[in-house]
Amino acid sequence: MSQYVIILVSTILVNNFVLVRFLGICPFMGVSTKVETATGMAFATTFVLTLSAILAYLMNQFLLIPLEIEYLRTIAFILVIAVVVGFTEMAIRKTSPVLYQLLGIFLPLITTNCAVLGVALLNVQEGNGFLASALYGFGASIGFSLALILFAAMRERITAADVPRPFKGPAIAFVTAGLMSLAFMGFSGLV
Amino acid sequence: MTTQQLWKYHGGLKTIPHRKSLSNSASVRTAVVPRFIVIPLHQHIGKPAIPMVNVGDKVLKGQKIGRAVEFVSAPIHASTSGKVIAIGDRPVPASGGAMGECIVIETDGKDEWIELDPPVKDFHTLDQASIQEKIRLAGIVGLGGATFPSHVKIPGGGAKVDKLIINAAECEPYITCDDMLMRDRPHDVISGIQVMLHSLQAKECLIGLEDNKPEAAQALEKHIAKENISNIKVIMTPTVYPTGGEKQLIKILTGKEVPSGGLPLNIGYVVHNVGTAAAIHDAIILGKPIISRLVTVSGAGINEPCNIEVLLGTQIKEVVEQCGGYTDDFEYLIAGGPMMGGALMNDEVPLVKRINAILCGAKGEFAGPQDSMPCVRCGSCANVCPTKLLPQQLYWYARSGELDKCNDLNLFDCIECGCCSFVCPSKIPLVQCITFAKNSVRNEREEQRKATRSSARGERKQVRLAKEAAEKAAKKAAKQAAGSAAKAKPAAKASAQLEAMNQEMKDAMAKAREHLQEMCEIKCPPASAPNDITIEPTAAPVKEALAKAKELLK
Amino acid sequence: MIKQMITASLLLTLYSVVGTGLVAYTSAATSEQIKANEKGVLVNSIGEVLPSDNYDNEITTDKITFADHAALGTANPVTIYRARKGDTPVAAVIITEAPEGYGGAIKLLIGINSDGTLAGVRTISHAETPGLGDKIDINKDDWVKDFDGKSLNDPKPEEWKVKKDGGVFDQFSGATITPRAVVKSIRTTLVYFKNNSDSIFSKPSDTVNTKS
Amino acid sequence: MAFQMIAAPHLRGPNTTSKYMFKVVYGLIPGIIAATYFFGWGVLTNIAIAVTAALFFEAIALKLRRHALQKYLCDGSAVVTATLLGMAIPQLSAWWVPVVGVFMAIVIAKHLYGGLGYNPFNPAAIGYVVLLISFPKEMSQWVSPDWLGPVSPDKLSFAQTLGVVFLDKIPDTTSLDLLTHASPLDYLKGQLKLGLDVSAIVKSDPEMWGTFSGKGWEWVNIALLFGGIYMIWKKVITWHIPVGMIGSIIALASIVYAISPETAVNPLIHITSGGIMLGAFFIATDPVTSCASTKGRLIFGIGAGSLTYIIRTWGGYPDGIAFAVLLMNLSAPYIDRFTVPTIYGAKTGAK
Amino acid sequence: MAKVSLSEISINGLWKNNPVLVQILGLCPALAVTASVVNALGLSMATTATLVLSNLIISLIRNFVKSEIRIPVYIIVIASVVTAIELSVKAYAYDLYLVLGIFLPLIVTNCVILGRAEAFASKNRPIAAVVDGLMCGLGFTIVLCALGALRELIGNGTLFDGMHLMFGEAARGLKIVVISDYKGFLLAILPPGAFIGLGLLLAGKNIIDHRSSAKS
Amino acid sequence: MLIPILTLGILAALFGLLLGYSAIKFKVDGDPRTDQVSDALPGSNCGQCGMAGCGAYAQAVVEEGAAINLCPPGGQPVMLEIAEIMEVEPTEMADPTGDDDANVVLVAEVDEKDCIGCNLCHKACPVDAIIGMAGQLHVVVKEDCISCKACLKPCPMECISMQPMISQNEPVWPLPRNHEGATV
Ligand SMILES: Cc1cc2nc3c(=O)[nH]c(=O)nc-3n(C[C@H](O)[C@H](O)[C@H](O)COP(=O)(O)O)c2cc1C
Ligand SMILES: Cc1cc2nc3c(=O)[nH]c(=O)nc-3n(C[C@H](O)[C@H](O)[C@H](O)COP(=O)(O)O)c2cc1C
Ligand SMILES: Cc1cc2nc3c(=O)[nH]c(=O)nc-3n(C[C@H](O)[C@H](O)[C@H](O)COP(=O)(O)O)c2cc1C
Ligand SMILES: Cc1cc2nc3c(=O)[nH]c(=O)nc-3n(C[C@H](O)[C@H](O)[C@H](O)CO)c2cc1C
Ligand code: SF4
Ligand code: SF4
Ligand code: SF4
Numbered sequence A: 001m002s003q004y005v006i007i008l009v010s011t012i013l014v015n016n017f018v019l020v021r022f023l024g025i026c027p028f029m030g031v032s033t034k035v036e037t038a039t040g041m042a043f044a045t046t047f048v049l050t051l052s053a054i055l056a057y058l059m060n061q062f063l064l065i066p067l068e069i070e071y072l073r074t075i076a077f078i079l080v081i082a083v084v085v086g087f088t089e090m091a092i093r094k095t096s097p098v099l100y101q102l103l104g105i106f107l108p109l110i111t112t113n114c115a116v117l118g119v120a121l122l123n124v125q126e127g128n129g130f131l132a133s134a135l136y137g138f139g140a141s142i143g144f145s146l147a148l149i150l151f152a153a154m155r156e157r158i159t160a161a162d163v164p165r166p167f168k169g170p171a172i173a174f175v176t177a178g179l180m181s182l183a184f185m186g187f188s189g190l191v
Numbered sequence B: 001m002t003t004q005q006l007w008k009y010h011g012g013l014k015t016i017p018h019r020k021s022l023s024n025s026a027s028v029r030t031a032v033v034p035r036f037i038v039i040p041l042h043q044h045i046g047k048p049a050i051p052m053v054n055v056g057d058k059v060l061k062g063q064k065i066g067r068a069v070e071f072v073s074a075p076i077h078a079s080t081s082g083k084v085i086a087i088g089d090r091p092v093p094a095s096g097g098a099m100g101e102c103i104v105i106e107t108d109g110k111d112e113w114i115e116l117d118p119p120v121k122d123f124h125t126l127d128q129a130s131i132q133e134k135i136r137l138a139g140i141v142g143l144g145g146a147t148f149p150s151h152v153k154i155p156g157g158g159a160k161v162d163k164l165i166i167n168a169a170e171c172e173p174y175i176t177c178d179d180m181l182m183r184d185r186p187h188d189v190i191s192g193i194q195v196m197l198h199s200l201q202a203k204e205c206l207i208g209l210e211d212n213k214p215e216a217a218q219a220l221e222k223h224i225a226k227e228n229i230s231n232i233k234v235i236m237t238p239t240v241y242p243t244g245g246e247k248q249l250i251k252i253l254t255g256k257e258v259p260s261g262g263l264p265l266n267i268g269y270v271v272h273n274v275g276t277a278a279a280i281h282d283a284i285i286l287g288k289p290i291i292s293r294l295v296t297v298s299g300a301g302i303n304e305p306c307n308i309e310v311l312l313g314t315q316i317k318e319v320v321e322q323c324g325g326y327t328d329d330f331e332y333l334i335a336g337g338p339m340m341g342g343a344l345m346n347d348e349v350p351l352v353k354r355i356n357a358i359l360c361g362a363k364g365e366f367a368g369p370q371d372s373m374p375c376v377r378c379g380s381c382a383n384v385c386p387t388k389l390l391p392q393q394l395y396w397y398a399r400s401g402e403l404d405k406c407n408d409l410n411l412f413d414c415i416e417c418g419c420c421s422f423v424c425p426s427k428i429p430l431v432q433c434i435t436f437a438k439n440s441v442r443n444e445r446e447e448q449r450k451a452t453r454s455s456a457r458g459e460r461k462q463v464r465l466a467k468e469a470a471e472k473a474a475k476k477a478a479k480q481a482a483g484s485a486a487k488a489k490p491a492a493k494a495s496a497q498l499e500a501m502n503q504e505m506k507d508a509m510a511k512a513r514e515h516l517q518e519m520c521e522i523k524c525p526p527a528s529a530p531n532d533i534t535i536e537p538t539a540a541p542v543k544e545a546l547a548k549a550k551e552l553l554k
Numbered sequence C: 001m002i003k004q005m006i007t008a009s010l011l012l013t014l015y016s017v018v019g020t021g022l023v024a025y026t027s028a029a030t031s032e033q034i035k036a037n038e039k040g041v042l043v044n045s046i047g048e049v050l051p052s053d054n055y056d057n058e059i060t061t062d063k064i065t066f067a068d069h070a071a072l073g074t075a076n077p078v079t080i081y082r083a084r085k086g087d088t089p090v091a092a093v094i095i096t097e098a099p100e101g102y103g104g105a106i107k108l109l110i111g112i113n114s115d116g117t118l119a120g121v122r123t124i125s126h127a128e129t130p131g132l133g134d135k136i137d138i139n140k141d142d143w144v145k146d147f148d149g150k151s152l153n154d155p156k157p158e159e160w161k162v163k164k165d166g167g168v169f170d171q172f173s174g175a176t177i178t179p180r181a182v183v184k185s186i187r188t189t190l191v192y193f194k195n196n197s198d199s200i201f202s203k204p205s206d207t208v209n210t211k212s
Numbered sequence D: 001m002a003f004q005m006i007a008a009p010h011l012r013g014p015n016t017t018s019k020y021m022f023k024v025v026y027g028l029i030p031g032i033i034a035a036t037y038f039f040g041w042g043v044l045t046n047i048a049i050a051v052t053a054a055l056f057f058e059a060i061a062l063k064l065r066r067h068a069l070q071k072y073l074c075d076g077s078a079v080v081t082a083t084l085l086g087m088a089i090p091q092l093s094a095w096w097v098p099v100v101g102v103f104m105a106i107v108i109a110k111h112l113y114g115g116l117g118y119n120p121f122n123p124a125a126i127g128y129v130v131l132l133i134s135f136p137k138e139m140s141q142w143v144s145p146d147w148l149g150p151v152s153p154d155k156l157s158f159a160q161t162l163g164v165v166f167l168d169k170i171p172d173t174t175s176l177d178l179l180t181h182a183s184p185l186d187y188l189k190g191q192l193k194l195g196l197d198v199s200a201i202v203k204s205d206p207e208m209w210g211t212f213s214g215k216g217w218e219w220v221n222i223a224l225l226f227g228g229i230y231m232i233w234k235k236v237i238t239w240h241i242p243v244g245m246i247g248s249i250i251a252l253a254s255i256v257y258a259i260s261p262e263t264a265v266n267p268l269i270h271i272t273s274g275g276i277m278l279g280a281f282f283i284a285t286d287p288v289t290s291c292a293s294t295k296g297r298l299i300f301g302i303g304a305g306s307l308t309y310i311i312r313t314w315g316g317y318p319d320g321i322a323f324a325v326l327l328m329n330l331s332a333p334y335i336d337r338f339t340v341p342t343i344y345g346a347k348t349g350a351k
Numbered sequence E: 001m002a003k004v005s006l007s008e009i010s011i012n013g014l015w016k017n018n019p020v021l022v023q024i025l026g027l028c029p030a031l032a033v034t035a036s037v038v039n040a041l042g043l044s045m046a047t048t049a050t051l052v053l054s055n056l057i058i059s060l061i062r063n064f065v066k067s068e069i070r071i072p073v074y075i076i077v078i079a080s081v082v083t084a085i086e087l088s089v090k091a092y093a094y095d096l097y098l099v100l101g102i103f104l105p106l107i108v109t110n111c112v113i114l115g116r117a118e119a120f121a122s123k124n125r126p127i128a129a130v131v132d133g134l135m136c137g138l139g140f141t142i143v144l145c146a147l148g149a150l151r152e153l154i155g156n157g158t159l160f161d162g163m164h165l166m167f168g169e170a171a172r173g174l175k176i177v178v179i180s181d182y183k184g185f186l187l188a189i190l191p192p193g194a195f196i197g198l199g200l201l202l203a204g205k206n207i208i209d210h211r212s213s214a215k216s
Numbered sequence F: 001m002l003i004p005i006l007t008l009g010i011l012a013a014l015f016g017l018l019l020g021y022s023a024i025k026f027k028v029d030g031d032p033r034t035d036q037v038s039d040a041l042p043g044s045n046c047g048q049c050g051m052a053g054c055g056a057y058a059q060a061v062v063e064e065g066a067a068i069n070l071c072p073p074g075g076q077p078v079m080l081e082i083a084e085i086m087e088v089e090p091t092e093m094a095d096p097t098g099d100d101d102a103n104v105v106l107v108a109e110v111d112e113k114d115c116i117g118c119n120l121c122h123k124a125c126p127v128d129a130i131i132g133m134a135g136q137l138h139v140v141v142k143e144d145c146i147s148c149k150a151c152l153k154p155c156p157m158e159c160i161s162m163q164p165m166i167s168q169n170e171p172v173w174p175l176p177r178n179h180e181g182a183t184v
């Protein structure tokens, strides 16, 4: 039990995927200009990350290891993730427009998010079991979502600030992310 | 004074320099008739009045010279007798030095009244509709500052009015005209109130005034006691700016809140200013239209601060002169109170119904231009906002042009009272930013309407072109047909062709019209539906077409 | 429709077969080297505390592993590599951890000669505060070399403490917790080694999982 | 005749930004006096160096950004930032410690965002945290409790303090290790790790522990509390953040204390040690970086208090105030979105 | 797509459309492995190699993919290339492999690579695609190395420390101690320093761009 | 060597079937230009354009007339390509540091002195915002002008120019600025 709590606290706060581990920074920068989009992205990421952690675990455990082709991990994982996410997107788009607006449109944004592959690979590296893998993916995505949404709200505020010209746009966003990361260092030592 | 439970509204300013004694110690004067009177046709909320006189006409005092074209509008009267010497654009008292259509009268000094309706002895004999009509014809608009045509506030169609509330708070610093009015003419005020109570079928009237006007309250009380009236109560409220805002007054007196975006009537109240009440007395009992008003002339920049009864249309410059003129250190001029009034660029503008005060600021008396610092989000502005808005957030979003967010934060509920600007340590002109945002939103809406209209017009042009082309083709075909008719043989074929062509064209037109209709109905608000815009390039002179277009587009 | 599906499928198969072929080929070509590299790391770090001419067995496979180890005060796996010359035990290299570090467990590699003296100590990984507790890292400071040659007799068991607690080992200025944890862990390990040295060397090796 | 064109209102209140800022400095005075009394001249040198550096960096930044120098230099915000940072760092810090901290605070955390009013993060907290993670050694050398007491001749004199701060010259009679020590909270944390229980720790070192909490620290905190009450009285701050923050710490500490009194630090020690009063009244309340509405501020305070408690109790840092404040700073814009007050007429409204 | 000259491709890749500073892509490695110059160099060289190879392959096969499987095919190509490179690094620069860790396989998801594949390689002849890949890779390398240098210098006071990880023992001598007796400013090495450093680089580029556009 | 190839080959075959199937089954019909624009975009799906990915951006460009210069990863080449597909004028790339000052609406105005009544502008205006008959003075109905500038070129007298539109609403207070010129 406590192992799982630790996984969650660790992935969400202490080793926040974005701010400490540097995974998924591109969407973190790209999709954070509006809180509404950021929120949609957060939900979609949670779905995909958890799903891909599970898929990768199954893939690894029941295909790659028995066949002794672990070196194909990267190819296999990314292929599975890309295909499943792509398929889900198309399916949702056709079957449930509401869900598509809420979640579906963000799905393509995620396959090229390196956090997705990162979660899968890290799970293997840390030798996590099924539940731990799923939780790891879930926690990572919650950490991602937390950082993303707060960052988006922050960026909305900064657009109104009198930022010196060379720093306008992405530059000040990076500085802000840096200061966020600084704040998140306060969680170090929690686990 | 009736002791009655009072409520509180959020925020407001308790410590604000009132400086009322400057003007309420002198007795009320009456301004002399000036040589020229300039009467703007737009002195109220709603459509401007349309001139009913021509240059050269002789007019009498109280004569209607401008006609209201709509229900929400008010007629305009000559405030003294004389000759109309011009009708056209003149500077009017609005911030920014705007121009407006005015009727200029050269006075004859006789101040000769037009024949008035005979005074009404007992207003109970009049029914609601006729009172409303009389008020409308008298040109009465709210004298509390909003200049909303007063007759509109008498609801027809059985809307229930619970209470009439008389706004005598006069919360703005410096201004004392309502105070003096109540002291000098309690009878007229009470009589006007009784007329309104009758016309509204309301049970009760509450007169709310701030407790810095004990004399006025006493005068009213005395009169009420004398007349033995039971359903009019005078209630003193604490002196907090802006208690005079109608929503705030309602909250203080009754504890109820006017719904956001709604009217007092939605919760069964009607609010009028005391000046309006007196004007209604004049109109109904005496039959006089509104041709003058009481104005406070005050400030350290005027030699003789006082209240003065001025004919509408008198130049402000002349009013100032009759109050002893500017002092040497006079700096700037405000029409209205120091919190909500607008600075005037020019004192050669006429006095209008709206102006309840003319403030002449001496150097350093008023704030003047401010060198603002950035907002430090101290929250003072939110603490004083009587509407409980977040002025600071509105300001941030206005700055970054996020109008949607402004709207989410209830931009249009701001009453522009100025409390937020007053307290801001960074001296940010918050109200100005908020009005900017409001205007931007309005412009944006206008823009959207325009876009819809444009596409409709674009479509129509296509239709027209198609029609023209078709006509041309038809003509050509006809010619051909005529030609071939000479050859006699393929005539039938030609006419069949022509027929088909015509049919095709008709179909196309019908389809296009349908489409256009649809678009207009769906996308355009009915008020400005473009289907009634008819700008065909006719042979009519362009000027006229343009005028017509302008009118239709309004 | 079926045709479209099949072409898509065939194309994708084609590309993945080619891609995989490429990767499989690279893998085959590099696997030897990689295996050697992986072993090299271990050999190198053992070599840091135990010169390779001191022993002649295949030390990387002559090891025993415990899932957790109460006697060493840790709940995580502990591995012991054994160095022998001929049949005589020379030394043991114990990979253990000091759980009470400031930033969590500090992973240590402790080499102990069969006579109970320390062959050397190295920090494998830690999360101590940089600039404060990270002097336990050989790349930052020589502090861990202080342990070379020390044993439970030198200094005396009750002096196996940092100076602040009355022992002989230096603490870092402003950071006592880290060295305290390391010293404690080394001492525990020495005690364990002293009490169990026979069984440590006599236990059979784990079967080593040689995966490609 | 043409007059001036100015937007209403034409009356403005007496408050100005610099008056507002300097009231914070006045509020800090009791705390500064108490700290100097207990911890010596180093407190004042810290503040002096920080303020000088802050004005210097502020001037440079303003110059680079082509802003009116005098107007913004006199606004007092840099002085507040510097004073707070000066009070938050160990008393005998070398001169470059406050200078680096102030640089991060003024240049990076403040002027990159446009200066006064635009910074989303509390500059002083940024400065402090940067120092803490970059120079942990320097940042944990607090003046030793056995040195506590009135500034007297046989302790470090003003001149000697200057020597330590600027020249790294420690008088021969003593050493930095003798002069400095872990702060009580840090010490407590270290000892708790060894499995001791709180009462034993507190008893074990009477030099370090005073009447009810860390010696000296308790009185500095109480002095700061009075300064904070002055600010509430002067309407510089509202009660929401301090009450939320201190209240939530007391609540959490009481619960944990009730569950296991041996291993948990009691609430009284919690609220009178470390930077709690400085944090609750002066740092978390920074209007620029906290929430806009009163409801938001309450949430902000509670959040900051809870995070402080969590970091103190389970985290890696002995005092989590600065981190907690920064973490709440970064949540503030989001909180603001949910805490818009209900406006007049909205309840009855048809909207 | 209109033919673009090779020099234009180069300027785009290196500066005008720099992957990190302008496209704001490939950020994870840019932040994660730039604590020192050597790590930055290692990863960016691997990335450049991937870019060149994948661009080449995709350009070659560009006429033989169907649109519905386009993305999976590109991903397979990229992933194969990356895995091959990863295995090679593991075999021939094992120390570097240990340092770069998970970021080596993660080159697959570096959005720059798929971005170039889609936006450029799939529409251009192989030579242009290779040049584009190379120039984008170099643009990536420049930024990573600059950031690495900045962080290493401020954080440690050194430059080119640890070059032996890549170039063997002989390269140890490349280390430059710029500031001797430096206290070390840890912030620069830690995660926050990465973000802030990149922000500063970006601002630097903006300043240069504004200057040059003001001149012309 | 056979096992890996076989495994991934089978996997790929399955996925190919799945994708081929879904491409047919879940086909969403739309403007063909959407697909074209979508193909032109980098496919990085980074969201910097402010939309949820490249597909969403393509859709926004085609269906909602979104600006064509919002994709930083694509840069100028992609912008030019979109311009071609959409048949619009290419623009500059958006400058992330640029000031986004509220721009003034410009509307056409005919200079009355010079107008010869050629009626050419009337013909050019797509929304009939110019009124007037041949041989007479032409006037722009400002409220209807959509600022397309289509009338400027045809005018032989070059007497049509774009002028700021004065708002019909009450005098607008500008957003105040402090003396540094920045909005306060
Ligand atoms: C656009 C507008 C429409 C109004 N419509 C009505 C109405 O239909 N009935 C009514 O009794 N009052 C109406 N009012 C009057 C308001 O209730 C209010 O008395 C007036 O605006 C003056 O308020 P103020 O000076 O506090 O702003 C209207 C006011 C405005 C501005
Ligand atoms: C901030 C504010 C202050 C006001 N103060 C007064 C006041 O002191 N006296 C007054 O009669 N009207 C005042 N008004 C106008 C009232 O809201 C309202 O328009 C008026 O009472 C309606 O009566 P009327 O239509 O007869 O003018 C104020 C409005 C606002 C927004
Ligand atoms: C931010 C921070 C990080 C610290 N990191 C460590 C550390 O890694 N190792 C350590 O032993 N002490 C560390 N300390 C110091 C301990 O908390 C404690 O003060 C110290 O170990 C007591 O040593 P002393 O008795 O020599 O003062 C750190 C302190 C702070 C404030
Ligand atoms: C009540 C109050 C508290 C403040 N607290 C801080 C603070 O904690 N840190 C700081 O740098 N500035 C503080 N300031 C000063 C100022 O608001 C701050 O420097 C701004 O963040 C600069 O934009 C404070 C100001 C006030 C009025
Ligand atoms: S009063 Fe002024 S400084 Fe304070 S929050 Fe409001 S706008 Fe900002
Ligand atoms: S002017 Fe508007 S925002 Fe400001 S206090 Fe008055 S109602 Fe509130
Ligand atoms: S910015 Fe360009 S690459 Fe990024 S999502 Fe938008 S269209 Fe795609």
Ligand code: SF4
Pocket (backbone or CB within 6 Å): F107, F108, F124, F125, F126, F127, F128, F129, F130, F140, F144, F145, F146, F147, F148, F149, F150, F151, F152
């Ligand atoms: S600019 Fe365009 S819309 Fe305006 S008048 Fe000219 S042609 Fe018509």
Ligand code: FES
Pocket (backbone or CB within 6 Å): A023, A024, A025, A026, A027, A112, A113, A114, A115, E025, E026, E027, E028, E029, E109, E110, E111
């Ligand atoms: S490199 Fe783009 S998300 Fe990681």
